[in-house]
Amino acid sequence: MPTPFHILHLEDNVLDRELTAAALAADGLDCAFTYATNRAEFLQALANEACDVILCDFTIPGYSGLAALEAARMQRPEIPFIFVSGTIGEEVAVASVKLGAADCVLKDRRDHLAPAVRRALREHQCRQARQTAKAHLLQAQKLKVIEQLARGVAHNFNDLLTPVRANAEILLLDSGPETSPAREMLADIIKAADRGADLVRRLGTFSRSHAIQPAQMSLNEVLAGLTPKIKNLVGEHIQVRIQCAATLPGLHGDARLLGEAILSLVSNARDAMPHGGQLQITTEPARISPADAPARTEAGTGEFICLIVRDTGTGIQPENVPHLFEPFFSTKGVGKGTGLGLATVYGIVQQHRGWIEVVTRPNVGTAFKIFLPAGRPKAHPNGGS
Ligand SMILES: Nc1ncnc2c1ncn2[C@@H]1O[C@H](COP(=O)(O)OP(=O)(O)OP(=O)(O)O)[C@@H](O)[C@H]1O
Ligand SMILES: [Mg+2]
CATH class of the missing domain: 1.10.287 (Helix Hairpins)
Known part of the structure; x- marks a missing residue:
């Protein structure tokens, strides 16, 4: 679970806020709070603040807990919402859970609060993992x-x-x-x-129409051989750092195709940093345990080699992320990009029975992580070719 948790607390009584914070701290929860005391502050915080959990009193002067719940469900349905109230009756508690509250805790049972927050966060994480x-x-x-x-x-x-x-x-x-x-x-x-x-x-x-020509190879050696080409490709306004793991398992792969994939990622990184920036290419061993695997549908478990190409460029708009690997998807304008770069990277990685993860933030940068099975690949978990 992330720490500290960011909690948005709608509560007009200072003492109640302090008692709630103390109850969470006493149970070992490291929390940072944003407080709202009325409707306007709550709606503003809801729109602008990052938070992991919302705590809410049931009766706030000039506003109602149920109205706050409704606003939260509309605007931030993913954030667990817990009532902390002295007045809530059993029937209202049941009704509010039906309306989407994760839990209701009475103020004279604040010892129930930390377990309720932990439970809500756990359920939230499971929901997210399922959605992913x-x-x-x-x-x-x-x-x-x-x-x-x-x-x-x-x-x-x-x-x-x-x-x-x-x-x-x-x-x-x-x-x-x-x-x-x-x-x-x-x-x-x-x-x-x-x-x-x-x-x-x-x-x-x-579309994996041509058979690859795999041989025992070292990704570090491929990268070392490509380094002059990479530097040439990005130009002097981009700082290049290549960090190869000191010991990396061998790989049964097609060095030419993997080199092509790396250069394609590098040219995308270059295009994302027209005014300069940093390009970091890393290799590292990765062990994928069964607990890591479920969110990655193509993943096997065991020993992998992870290649990361990270830039400090424009980042990718969230609505574009699901389309990145589709052939002919490009934001580069007519005549500038064919939109086949990442599609070929996808095909190459699939043929090596690996998978790709993308981490990106607009205006911060992007990291493409390629996981390739170490040694000889086993049968594909999805039964692909
Ligand atoms: N590192 C990156 N930073 C920001 N956007 C990226 C990055 N890599 C890819 N993209 C986005 O993904 C789109 C698709 O990339 P892809 O490499 O498939 O095509 P392209 O670069 O547009 O064209 P081509 O590679 O055929 O010249 C790009 O147009 C760009 O919008
Ligand atoms: Mg490209």
Whole structure:
């Protein structure tokens, strides 16, 4: 549980506030309080303050506990709400729990308060973990459908582009002098076919259409080999720090594809820091225990290698996060990004039977964490290819 807990307490009586704080402290709960004494202060705190739990008196002059509960359920339904009151009767207590209060504690039984807060926080965390797992599952199912579509498109477009390019090359051979318009047009056709082939190749990587060529390898060595390229790619306005774990388990993987994934994450980080910043790339061993696994639907348990690419850039808007790995999702404007970078990273990591986590905050930065099974991968927990 996070400490200290931030508690928003709606209570107009100073002594009651102090007794409540003392009861929580006596039970070992480390709490920081925001106090509200009336409706206006409560609504303002509700809108602006971060808090883990709301405590509320039932009778506040000029306002009612039930109205406060209703406002909290509307605006911050995720935060547990507990009544702490001297006046609440059994029937009202039952009714308020039906309306969404997590609990009701009487002021002369403040020894019940800390257990009630702990219980509410635990339930809140379980709810969040379930929601995260459900969201991950829906996202994985959506990507599976898109993968199937992409596999079909990649296959068919490859068949279309091959004769276009080959015929243009043949025609180019006897298309007259260097400067003839026909030559220029044919060169344009070849260029467009090459761009199309590159898109198709990346779609193929996303949809795992090509078999990877795994071998025993070291991620630290891949990173060391890429370091000059990474520095070149980001430019001098970005400070690069590469921290490789002193001992990292080996990996059965495709070094070329993993290098491509790293460079794709690096170029995204660069684009997110147009005015400079810090790029940190880290490798570390990670042990995933069964207790860690449930929220990560694709996760196995055991020994993993974790690669983290962290930037201090723009961050990602929350509404964009669920779409990051979809092919052609880009916020970079026409002609600037194809939206295939993260889709290919996704395909590469899936083929290594790993998974990706994203931690991001707008205007603070983003970290992409890639988990890859150490040693030889076992069968995929979801039965994927
Ligand atoms: N480190 C990051 N910081 C902020 N936004 C990011 C970061 N990485 C990815 N994004 C967001 O995710 C979107 C998709 O990224 P992706 O790499 O798939 O495509 P792209 O970078 O737009 O195009 P491409 O990689 O094909 O040139 C980006 O357009 C950007 O909005
Ligand atoms: Mg990109």
